Amino acid sequence: MIRELEQYRDVAPKGTVELVYRLSELVQGKRFLHINAVRYGGGMAEILRRVIPVMKALGVDARWEVIAGTQEFGDVTRRIADGLQGRPETITDEMYQTYLGVTARNAKALDRDGKLDADLVFVHDPQPAALIEHRKGGKWVWRCHLDAGKPYRSVWSLFRRHVVKYDAAVFSLPEFSQRLPIPKFLIHPSIDPLTEKNRELSRAEIGQVLDHFGIARNKPILLQVASYDRFKDQLGTIRAYQMVKKHHDCRLVLAGGGVLHDPEGEAVLAELQKAVGKDPDVHLLQLPPEADREINALQRAATVVVQKALKEGFGVSVAEAMWKGKPVIGGTAGGVSAQIVDQATGFIVHSVEGAAFRIRHLLNNPGVVTRMGATAKEHVRRNFLITRHLCDYLTMLKLFCVE
Amino acid sequence: MSLSHTGSVFRFIACSEIREILGKQAEDARALAELLEEVPLDSVYYHTHSYFLRHRFIERTYPNDFAEWVGEQVRDHILAERLSVVDPFDFKSLEALREELISIIDDHLSGLMSVPRAGFGTPFHFNRSRILEVPTGLETRTLREFRDAISEVDTSAIYFHVFEAHLRLQREENDFSAWIRTGLNLPSLADRIKALNPYLGSLERLRSNLLTMCDDELARSGRAETAGY
Known part of the structure; x- marks a missing residue:
């Protein structure tokens, strides 16, 4: 042994x-x-x-x-x-x-x-x-x-x-x-299921991270983890959230790095802040590269994870979210669609409207969220x-x- | 017969697949047929048989890569359905399977005014399999041991003894049913296992079906022994 x-x-x-x-x-x-x-x-x-x-x-x-x-x-x-x-x-x-x-x-x-x-x-x-x-x-x-x-x-x-x-x-x-x-x-x-980014976390550990970022747990959380980069299309995710918000009281958390010493990242973040306005239910988090436990906790606290990048590498953060039992709504860029089994572990979408529609579908059907999340975890167990x-x-x- | 009877030994072999990218891609159904004609048979194998090795848990809408691509990317649902119904177990060789797939695509295209394209979808990428056999060291002599091994073994072993056996031995019997028939002398269980169609489900579903059949046989035999037969 x-x-x-x-x-x-x-x-x-x-x-x-x-x-x-x-x-x-x-x-x-x-x-x-x-x-x-x-x-x-x-x-x-x-x-x-x-x-x-x-x-x-x-x-x-x-x-x-x-x-x-x-x-x-x-x-x-x-x-x-x-x-x-x-x-x-x-x-x-x-x-x-x-x-x-x-x-x-x-x-x-x-x-x-x-x-x-x-x-x-x-x-x-x-x-x-x-x-x-x-x-x-x-x-x-x-x-x-x-x-x-x-x-x-x-x-x-x-x-x-x-x-x-x-x-x-x-x-x-x-x-x-x-x-x-x-x-x-x-x-x-x-992905390695035993690292700080993917290991099991207790409720208390998740709660500590949410408290640290000032995120209340009284509404469903939509999450996108990606660096602040135009190709990650956080703006599209914000628009999808705004469409959903008319029907469901929920929060949007965008978490990523790439802002420090990067003028492009700063510009993207400024655009996002402008698009969000004064909505208190949107949280734009700037995370350092070593924020593994924070990402882990945010993924575990989320109801639905979105990965709506326009250009992406393999995008293994999709598998990370699925490992935490979350359905992922993703675009067709890079390896995102290779990880999602459409309509089984989440949804593959082609537009902001498509993302909004699928988010609404999931928020309306908590049973589907649970079932897809469980399937997603098993899919990762066997493939990623x-x-x-x-x-x-x-x-x-x-x-x-x-x- | 008593199920504690020791028949011949069954040795489980698992497998590991390495995927090779051939660098050939089709944008429409005609190119799919043309490339299907020229790719090595290992590629036909990859996109039909070993499709199940890559989708061990979730049962997909379509049972092979060709049907899935035509259905999901080209959105030609009729052709996707026609390709779905092709059962690789019906063909003694990969060459015969290849011919059938090409024939279906050609026949479908002959009735269309234009060739459907992937459009906004992604092209079809031809790959091929390299399968490495891996002896597990796991041996069983009784149905009880066999059942327990099936419940614990990596699903690639189930793939190897059912899917691979079909091509390797070119017979309808798979390794499991053959051993249960000759090694354990349980023809009725062997017939039921032989009749399992692995192309309608996933490897995990197949594992579950095998376990149910073994459990039924063990329960039936247990009742028979209790009754003194």
Whole structure:
């Protein structure tokens, strides 16, 4: 019995923990290296922080290395990431040389300690992707967590030369990928049910958070958790709420970050404040990146969760809300509609009016809220938990390194 | 016969699926048929059989990806219904299943003035499956043990022994019914399990049906033993 894995036995679907044990037996001693740019922050780092110790305990030689960068390197890789997601960006030759130079220094440092040698190397996102130029042994896979479905052409053509040298690439959705001469695989992101953002909370803990934000519990709460960014369409959610408000006395909570030191975020927040006016039932919360418990409590306190983004990555916050037994009303952007089973775990909508209509439907039918919420939780249990991700990783390791 | 009788051993095998993106996408029903013609059979498998491995809990409106896309994205409900009624268990091979699906789409399109498109919906993305067999180490010798294993095992094992068995062995019998017939000598239970249509429900529904059938058999046998038969 491995303690790191056993803690998931009560939350994973029946038989899944046993399946992970059996899968790990097929890849005993195999060296599985993950490389990315950050140790903390972001869903991917959150999952790696849990997955690596579990795999190690199971007898897989799993490691996680983080590359070091400079301010200039950070700037170039941000431009590359934005360009891959379709934003017009210019990468000058000087910038590109900076990217290659810092990558070479990282490769040298990692190689000095023999850290680049593994049976399977997963390189996450664009920052460390050029390490492929310094590959040693083993199979190399580029894991793209971004929506690279419609990249800015000049950035993609510059970056593609590195990607094609990998043995395979992994994307979160088929539509996030590009034409490539290497095999492309599909792995959905996942959530960890035991982290501060997703663990069970007591009524008292939820109450404390609501009290802290001055949110009374005397009305149904509609919630959208998203950074203050035009693509998240909080304005659309406010309009939907205003349509609903004529028929149902409810509250709207918009919670997100992205305002501090970000003029665009500040502008979006100012627009939202203007749209809300003096409505005391709308709460615009600015949360710091580490506000995991607060988000958890808000999701658990909500009656209905809305995720009406116009452009979105996979949007794993949908799965987080569903895990708390909440029906989610979401748009068609990114991975939102891949997580919602329309009319079973929530509703997929195409307009502000559609969102308002479905919110009204749910507020009118508390029994449907309960039933959909319960279905949503089971759907996440079977499709979007870290235990499924472990199975995916172990299966990839077996397929790439043992056969 | 007594249900404590030890027959041959049944070994449970689970499976894990890795999904490969083929990079081919259809915007309308004609392109769907044309691409269906050229994709590898693993892709036909992915969008029909292993659809159930990905939807283990919630029963969907349509029982395969093709029907779901045509119904939900193209909104051609007649074609969606015609594709829904195709039962992969009726086909001995994936090639025959592919031909049937193409034939239905072609026949439907021949009666239309224009080809329905996804319009505001999303295109159909062709993927394919890579299935890894995973021995669970779980062995059963009696119906009681079998029933308990079914209640606890990962649903991928149920998928493997019912859905995969159909293609692997190219016979109507699935692994469970075959073992219950020959290993436990319970032909009537075997017949009932063989008659289960896995394409009408989810893997969890299938688990539940299997448990009910085993429990009925155990209760019936218990009554028979009490009565001294």
